[in-house]
Amino acid sequence: MKRVLIIGGGPSGFTTAILAKNKNTEVKILERNSSSLKKLLMTGNGKCNYFNETYSISNYHSANIEKVGEFITEKNLLEVKNFFRFLGIVPKVKNGCYYPFSMQASTVKNALEEASKACGVEVINNCLVTEIHKKENGFSVICDEEEILCDVLVLACGSKACPKTGSDGMGYSFLKELGHTLVPPVPALVQLIGEGDYFKKWDGVRSEVSLKLLEDGKEISESYGEIQLTDYGLSGICVFDLSHEVSRGLLDGKKEVIQINFVPFAKDFSSWFDQYSREHSNKNIQDLLEGFLNFKLVSVILEKSSLSCSSLYSNLSKEEKRVLCQNLENFSVPIIGTKDFDSCQVCNGGVSLDEVSLSTMESLKIKDLYIVGELLDINGNCGGYNLTTCWISGLLAGKRIGEEHDSN
Numbered sequence: 001m002k003r004v005l006i007i008g009g010g011p012s013g014f015t016t017a018i019l020a021k022n023k024n025t026e027v028k029i030l031e032r033n034s035s036s037l038k039k040l041l042m043t044g045n046g047k048c049n050y051f052n053e054t055y056s057i058s059n060y061h062s063a064n065i066e067k068v069g070e071f072i073t074e075k076n077l078l079e080v081k082n083f084f085r086f087l088g089i090v091p092k093v094k095n096g097c098y099y100p101f102s103m104q105a106s107t108v109k110n111a112l113e114e115a116s117k118a119c120g121v122e123v124i125n126n127c128l129v130t131e132i133h134k135k136e137n138g139f140s141v142i143c144d145e146e147e148i149l150c151d152v153l154v155l156a157c158g159s160k161a162c163p164k165t166g167s168d169g170m171g172y173s174f175l176k177e178l179g180h181t182l183v184p185p186v187p188a189l190v191q192l193i194g195e196g197d198y199f200k201k202w203d204g205v206r207s208e209v210s211l212k213l214l215e216d217g218k219e220i221s222e223s224y225g226e227i228q229l230t231d232y233g234l235s236g237i238c239v240f241d242l243s244h245e246v247s248r249g250l251l252d253g254k255k256e257v258i259q260i261n262f263v264p265f266a267k268d269f270s271s272w273f274d275q276y277s278r279e280h281s282n283k284n285i286q287d288l289l290e291g292f293l294n295f296k297l298v299s300v301i302l303e304k305s306s307l308s309c310s311s312l313y314s315n316l317s318k319e320e321k322r323v324l325c326q327n328l329e330n331f332s333v334p335i336i337g338t339k340d341f342d343s344c345q346v347c348n349g350g351v352s353l354d355e356v357s358l359s360t361m362e363s364l365k366i367k368d369l370y371i372v373g374e375l376l377d378i379n380g381n382c383g384g385y386n387l388t389t390c391w392i393s394g395l396l397a398g399k400r401i402g403e404e405h406d407s408n
């Protein structure tokens with residue numbers, strides 16, 4: 001009987017366990033928390049956006065982006081759908097995003113726990129692994145000063161994102177000690193801290209915008225959606241989806257600026273605004289802008305444009321009009337930081353994809369060591385892409401471990 005130890009009772013650990021268990025394997029999950037899948041319960045605001053039907057590598061990020069296509073394949077995505085069918089989860093699909101029909105993350109947690117129990121996986125809670133040693137054959141794992149031996153070891157400890165859920169970066173330390181190389185993890189899907197003295201004034205405003213990310217003055221990314229303006233800077237899904245690049249750029253000493261287009265509804269805004277102001281020539285500039293923007297935002301934009309609210313648009317100089325339109329279409333927020341690992345949803349970085357077989361998730365450095373889930377250097381945009389990485393890596397690793405030991 002092959003002894004398989006999985007460190008981490010998160011989505012990737014459970015998926016691996018369910019696939020790896022068969023009559024020739026003894027599979028145990030070691031989880032430090034008193035209950036498993038703590039982070040999963042927080043996903044999608046408690047609704048668990050577990051998958052996305054869009055198949056595009058552009059939704060993923062990695063230092064080895066060219067390798068991601070070997071892993072996120074149509075075949076593997078189909079396997080994920082089949083796995084959810086096997087778990088008995090009925091999906092609700094909203095704009096391509098998959099949720100359990102119950103709209104409760106606990107449905108997914110219960111299904112994973114039930115399936116692992118049914119196939120004979122043992123879950124050991126309150127078990128903090130502190131050391132891992134490679135033996136001549138297999139591994140020795142230290143948990144609460146006790147040694148547990150195994151033939152196959154799976155690292156499924158998650159990243160450093162949201163450490164209160166149990167994933168505090170210990171997995172990275174284990175990987176380094178075992179000789180793996182890490183792309184330094186940085187916060188991703190995270191809020192951005194801006195430089196400026198006006199943030200308190202726009203705190204709480206939400207607006208539909210398009211965004212550009214400029215790095216050292218060059219546009220490198222864009223996104224679209226609802227921004228949340230906060231007392232420290234910027235939040236919202238469209239901001240999160242650019243945040244991995246900001247985090248990495250700041251780490252490399254680059255200058256990061258977000259340009260916000262608050263008027264994405266007009267293709268040629270200055271012409272549109274000329275026409276709009278003529279149609280409402282009796283209104284002052286503040287009333288004009290409040291026709292389509294939140295009043296708190298209007299006051300920030302007027303202040304930044306050095307304009308008085310009572311001015312009439314028709315009386316503004318050419319330069320004043322230019323500056324106003326610039327602040328409406330390309331409002332620049334220099335970014336001086338991101339919120340930290342406590343606030344981010346995932347990490348960008350992790351174990352280099354060069355060091356893992358992307359068809360089995362087995363380490364290319366150490367035989368019988370498997371690495372799954374967010375420990376890998378792949379992260380995705382909001383929309384279920386991160387959990388998808390966990391399901392795919394867990395399915396590939398579990399299948400491989402199960403097959404190998406079934407034929408013995």
Ligand SMILES: Cc1cc2nc3c(=O)[nH]c(=O)nc-3n(C[C@H](O)[C@H](O)[C@H](O)COP(=O)(O)OP(=O)(O)OC[C@H]3O[C@@H](n4cnc5c(N)ncnc54)[C@H](O)[C@@H]3O)c2cc1C
Pocket residue numbers: 007008009010011012013030031032033036037038039040042043044045048049050051127128129130156157158159161162165166167168170171344345346372373374375383384385386387388390
């Ligand atoms: C607020 C929030 C919302 C999110 N929403 C979504 C979403 O809607 N869709 C999506 O796709 N992704 C979402 N994510 C990301 C997603 O939750 C993670 O990518 C996913 O949980 C990672 O799974 P994992 O199995 O790699 O690790 P984790 O879920 O982090 O599980 C790792 C487990 O390992 C345990 N562990 C760690 N170290 C040890 C140790 N030394 N000994 C024993 N146990 C250990 C931890 O306690 C933990 O239970 C969200 C994340 C957050 C924080």
